[in-house]
Amino acid sequence: MPGFSTKAIHAGQAPEQITGAVTVPIFQSSTYAQHNLGEHVKYDYGRTINPTREAWETSIAALENGKHGFAFSSGMSAIAAATSMLRPGDHVVAGDDMYGGTYRYFSKVLAEFGVEFSFVDMRQIGPVATAIKKNTRLIYCETPTNPMMNLVDLAAVAEVAKKAGIMSVVDNTFMSPYLQNPLDFGIDVVLHSATKYLGGHSDVIGGVVVTSNDAYAEKIKFYQNAYGAIASPFDSWLMLRSVKTLALRMRAHSNNAQIIAERLHADARIAKVHYPGLPTHPQHELALRQMKDFGGMISIDTGSLEKAKAFTKALHHFTLGESLGGVESLVCHPVSMTHGSVPPEQRQKLGITDGLVRLSVGIEDVEDLLEDIERGLDAI
Numbered sequence: 617m618p619g620f621s622t623k624a625i626h627a628g629q630a631p632e633q634i635t636g637a638v639t640v641p642i643f644q645s646s647t648y649a650q651h652n653l654g655e656h657v658k659y660d661y662g663r664t665i666n667p668t669r670e671a672w673e674t675s676i677a678a679l680e681n682g683k684h685g686f687a688f689s690s691g692m693s694a695i696a697a698a699t700s701m702l703r704p705g706d707h708v709v710a711g712d713d714m715y716g717g718t719y720r721y722f723s724k725v726l727a728e729f730g731v732e733f734s735f736v737d738m739r740q741i742g743p744v745a746t747a748i749k750k751n752t753r754l755i756y757c758e759t760p761t762n763p764m765m766n767l768v769d770l771a772a773v774a775e776v777a778k779k780a781g782i783m784s785v786v787d788n789t790f791m792s793p794y795l796q797n798p799l800d801f802g803i804d805v806v807l808h809s810a811t812k813y814l815g816g817h818s819d820v821i822g823g824v825v826v827t828s829n830d831a832y833a834e835k836i837k838f839y840q841n842a843y844g845a846i847a848s849p850f851d852s853w854l855m856l857r858s859v860k861t862l863a864l865r866m867r868a869h870s871n872n873a874q875i876i877a878e879r880l881h882a883d884a885r886i887a888k889v890h891y892p893g894l895p896t897h898p899q900h901e902l903a904l905r906q907m908k909d910f911g912g913m914i915s916i917d918t919g920s921l922e923k924a925k926a927f928t929k930a931l932h933h934f935t936l937g938e939s940l941g942g943v944e945s946l947v948c949h950p951v952s953m954t955h956g957s958v959p960p961e962q963r964q965k966l967g968i969t970d971g972l973v974r975l976s977v978g979i980e981d982v983e984d985l986l987e988d989i990e991r992g993l994d995a996i
């Protein structure tokens with residue numbers, strides 16, 4: 617099988633047939649000429665199928681080692697499609713630490729339609745297996761979790777799901793397909809907010825779903841067309857352009873983050889550093905087993921809201937902002953920015969304190985980022 621970057625540069629992207637263009641053209645047309653009435657053509661209508669989106673879907677399926685890829689207009693629409701098989705009365709076992717918007721979709725949208733949820737700490741597989749009921753249809757998680765950087769054992773989750781005859785879905789956004797491939801561990805469906813590392817330049821919103829299961833793929837394709845939240849031709853083209861450098865970017869993100877995490881860990885002014893690449897991370901062994909490297913995301917506990925404010929204010933290269941995974945470093949305050957929809961008691965339980973700060977380490981020169989971190993620490 618070709619290597620990761622070979623797939624990123626070539627899968628779904630053979631030179632275009634008419635002109636030989638080596639990059640996939642942006643097919644902006646909404647409809648296609650049909651030859652004869654009643655005669656089916658592959659390309660009929662742009663919501664259903666588009667050649668640029670098709671190339672992006674082929675590419676992401678190859679990168680996640682899956683058979684079928686689907687591209688959406690956002691990570692949230694990818695999540696909606698991957699969970700669209702749920703019906704009133706169905707039960708889902710979901711991680712208790714996840715992106716706030718996913719929690720909001722589950723608790724405020726799907727729950728209103730009669731889907732039942734158990735949010736469990738998935739760091740151990742025991743509670744996951746115990747939470748399964750007669751009506752459980754799906755296990756859903758992120759790993760590493762957002763923002764606490766806890767890990768979930770993918771092989772163990774896949775085994776529990778298979779034993780129960782239910783579907784497993786993993787949000788792989790924090791890792792990107794370069795660092796972790798959940799399908800390789802037996803997970804049924806993997807998805808991403810492509811807005812993050814896949815896009816990588818903070819200039820496009822998108823989502824993807826990949827599976828090797830033909831039956832799930834058929835349903836996801838049906839919902840993609842029925843709901844219509846598709847990736848546009850231009851956004852698909854941007855994604856194809858971005859993933860060509862995904863391996864290079866992920867190596868740079870991981871190298872910079874490891875150096876910064878070690879610096880923060882060595883400093884007594886920071887109460888806690890959550891980064892799976894640190895040998896002190898309680899699940900470092902699991903990280904070594906299922907991740908190729910440890911990625912660009914670090915969470916730190918500064919101790920209080922005042923200290924979090926002082927730290928973030930002092931930074932020059934880390935921009936205060938939501939989102940993650942772009943080439944530029946970002947800093948975010950989960951309580952006030954990304955996790956407002958998680959109830960305060962739940963945040964408390966998870967360790968999402970007022971002093972928690974999340975860093976998305978970019979690929980700038982690490983010396984400059986370290987200087988910035990010193991400024992932040994001095995301000996504390």
Ligand SMILES: Cc1ncc(COP(=O)(O)O)c(C=O)c1O
Pocket residue numbers: 690691692693715717718758762787789790808809810811821822823939
């Ligand atoms: C882990 C994770 N999953 C899903 C999403 C939702 O993606 P989008 O904002 O592209 O809809 C986000 C957004 O921040 C995220 O961080």
